[in-house]
Amino acid sequence: xxxxxxxxxxxxxxxxxxxxxxxxxxxxxxxxxxxxxxxxxxxxxxxxxxxxxxxxxxxxxxxxxxxxxxxx
Numbered sequence: 001x002x003x004x005x006x007x008x009x010x011x012x013x014x015x016x017x018x019x020x021x022x023x024x025x026x027x028x029x030x031x032x033x034x035x036x037x038x039x040x041x042x043x044x045x046x047x048x049x050x051x052x053x054x055x056x057x058x059x060x061x062x063x064x065x066x067x068x069x070x071x072x
Contacts, residue, residue, distance in 0.1 A: 045070050046067065046070050046071070049063065049066050049067060049070065050063075
């Protein structure tokens, strides 16, 4: 049956765009979570280095050298 907008009873382009919209929103949320996780995880190596220095496993010279390497 036809109405002024095309066939009735189907998804049509509106339904496809609605699905694409939700896929886009979900993808943006996933990307945001990954980005936030990566930015906080980037300091993990520096945290480990600080722990090794605090335990006395490496001396101050080695700590400074490795810290420079990590922060560049």
